[in-house]
Amino acid sequence: MRYTVALTGGIGSGKSTIARAFGSLGIEWIDADDVAREVVKPGSQALAMIVQRFGSAILQPDSTLDRRRLRERIFTDPENKLWLDNLLHPLIHVQTQRQLDQMRSPWRLWVVPLLVENQLQHRANRVLVVDVPRETQLIRAMARDGMTREQAENILAAQISRQERMAVANDIIDNSGTPESVIPRVTELHQRYLALAAAAQQE
Numbered sequence: 001m002r003y004t005v006a007l008t009g010g011i012g013s014g015k016s017t018i019a020r021a022f023g024s025l026g027i028e029w030i031d032a033d034d035v036a037r038e039v040v041k042p043g044s045q046a047l048a049m050i051v052q053r054f055g056s057a058i059l060q061p062d063s064t065l066d067r068r069r070l071r072e073r074i075f076t077d078p079e080n081k082l083w084l085d086n087l088l089h090p091l092i093h094v095q096t097q098r099q100l101d102q103m104r105s106p107w108r109l110w111v112v113p114l115l116v117e118n119q120l121q122h123r124a125n126r127v128l129v130v131d132v133p134r135e136t137q138l139i140r141a142m143a144r145d146g147m148t149r150e151q152a153e154n155i156l157a158a159q160i161s162r163q164e165r166m167a168v169a170n171d172i173i174d175n176s177g178t179p180e181s182v183i184p185r186v187t188e189l190h191q192r193y194l195a196l197a198a199a200a201q202q203e
């Protein structure tokens, strides 16, 4: 298995921004949210099964999944949530593995917002946590998504705490400064992962 680093962090912490910075150093990466969208794309078997269970009202006019409506259905019904998790988690796992296997960079980056919530940390060789203070998270999420403070706070409250996330971290990247100020740390971590990946290959 080629060396895989899982990158996680709370809402608005800067996961995508940091992933792009590693990308500019030649590292290939995937985002778990993109994979989760792919497995339910129009024409997929998973989407057909979701429609069978929830009815065609779960689709948007363009035949893509209405994720917001689906979230509401599983939020209010644990049985629906279990059913959906059992359907999607294995598909997401297979698709993630397939995509990671196709990557040719010396180590690969797997961006997983809910890494700790879904207890996926053991599927990576190393866990990198992007960390910013709570207030910075709120301000950046509000600015990006046009949310109110209350909406941002609700999302934050539904995620695990900063401490719980830190507890599984092998490495931490502080993204509270400017986008430029984080580059030396990104470069340093890249060098570390290159060395660890090379050592893992020798084993």
Ligand SMILES: Nc1ncnc2c1ncn2[C@@H]1O[C@H](COP(=O)(O)OP(=O)(O)OP(=O)(O)O)[C@@H](O)[C@H]1O
Pocket: 009, 010, 011, 012, 013, 014, 015, 016, 017, 018, 113, 140, 141, 143, 144, 175, 176, 177, 178, 179, 180, 182
């Ligand atoms: N160091 C930084 N300084 C200022 N703004 C930043 C910095 N890093 C990221 N941002 C901005 O903060 C917002 C959130 O960053 P990004 O989308 O990378 O976070 P994320 O962790 O992927 O978010 P989410 O999980 O909510 O999708 C974006 O608008 C991004 O441009």
